[in-house]
Amino acid sequence: MLVPLLAVVALVLGWGRSLPGWAVGVVALCLAGAVLAAVHHAEVVAHRVGEPFGSLVLAVAVTVIEVALIVTLMVDGGGKTATLARDTVFAAVMITCNGIVGLCLLVGAVRSRVAVFNAEGSGAALATVATLATLTLVLPTFTTSEPGPRFSAAQLGFAAVASLVLYGLFVAVQTVRHRDYFLPVTQRGAVREEESHAPLPGRRATVLSLVMLLVALVAVVGDAKTVSPAIESGVASAGLPQAFVGVVIALLVLLPETLAAVRAARRERVQISLNLALGSAMASIGLTIPAIALAMVWLTGPLVLGLDATHMVLLALTVVVGALTVAPGRATLLQGGVHLGIFTAFVFLAISP
Known part of the structure; x- marks a missing residue:
């Protein structure tokens, strides 16, 4: 309860000011704490509504944080942040579909x-x-309406609408029509009975x-805006x-989700881990791309979504x-x-392309 309020205080004190290094560090700590607090409170709500709705709440909350970070960095970035949305979404896909999935399968096995x-x-x-990633990250490399790996305005609008429709269709299937497909199973393949590891929170809680x-998400957006110059300068000074x-x-956004997925795998509920991982990858594309497309109405810089050859190979291998x-x-x-x-190959090639 305290951390989101502290993060809001840091936002109010640091907004619109040039902060010294120690102050940036304090705001960064508040930002990380706000991310953890946001996912914690999302878990409380998720525990109340049950599975698979709980995984959906976590995925959407994490994606809202991701969109907020991307947009705040793009507002003042201009041309140098043209590929930021693509890089973040692709990184989220690789982290969830390989990093989180691999770690959870390892823990479960x-x-x-x-x-x-x-x-x-x-x-x-x-x-x-795979469909969302191909429509939004691969096709821009091969379209010819705009120079470079970019969508035209009409193509970007189509990709945004298609992403929302596919994501909405999946959510309907996951939560209503075939809900049992996304529940944990036993070693014999039967649906595992729900267990209550903690009392359900009351309505007031x-x-x-x-x-x-909501308070934590507001703090994340504002604090990210404050520390964004430090993130960019730190990456540049490291020669990356x-x-x-x-x-x-x-990595910042998905760290709490990784911890939640590993905890589920340790309880022999690998399906919940996969729901979290693949759901986050899906939401990262299906919600982030439409949000960025809408933000391009007032953002002035270019938007590059197409992957290069190396990343397309990694994506194909992942699928x-x-x-x-x-x-x-x-x-x-x-x-x-x-x-x-x-x-590991993705992280290494991100450092040494």
């Missing part, structure tokens, strides 16, 4: 020798992620967490590519390996290690 999950739900989620979640800013944003992983509905240490290997 270590605990019970074989990690089990629902192939129907995980396969549908992966197919949606849930409403309070929802309010504090500008694209690494997107990786930093994605193929992911399909082979989820198809059997069971995974061992090997599948977890393969996904972590792809994630």
Whole structure:
């Protein structure tokens, strides 16, 4: 309860001012605390509404934070942030589909020798992620209406609408029509009965967490605006590519989600881990791209969405390996290690392209 309020205080004191290094550090700590607090309060709401609605709440909350960070950095960035949305969304896809999935499969397989999950739900989620990523990140490289890997205004509008429709369709399937596809399963493949590891929060506690979640999101947006020059200058002074800013944003936003997914895997609920990982990847594209498309109405800089050849190879490898992983509905240490290997390659190539 205290951290979001402290983050708001830091926002009020630092807004519109040139801060010394120690003050930037304090605001950065408040920003990280606000991200953790936001996901915590989202978890409280998620625990109240149950699965798979809980995973959806977490994914949407994390995506709102991601969009806020991207837009605040793009407002004053001009041309140098033209690829920021692409870099952040692609980093989120690689972190979730390889880093989080690989780590959770590893944890689940270590605990019970074989990690089990629902192939129907995980396969549908992966197919949606692959389609969204291709429509928004691959096609701009090959379209010819605009020079460079960019969409025209009409193409960007189509991609935004298509992303929202596909994401909305998936949510309807996940939460209503085929809800059982996204629930945890036992080693024999049967749907696992719901367990209550903690008492359900009351209505008052849930409403309070929802309010504090909104406060934390406001703090994240404002504090990110304050520390954004420090993030960019830090990446530049370290001699890293500008694209690494997107990786930093994605890592910051998805760290709490990673912890939640690993906790679920340790409780032998790998399906919840996959819901969190693939749901976050899907929301990162399906909600971020429409939000950025809308923001381009008042943003003046260019928007580059098309991936280069290296990143397209990594994306294709991720989709193929992911399909082979989820198809059997069971995974061992090997599948977890393969996904972590792809994630390691992504991070290395982001540092040394």
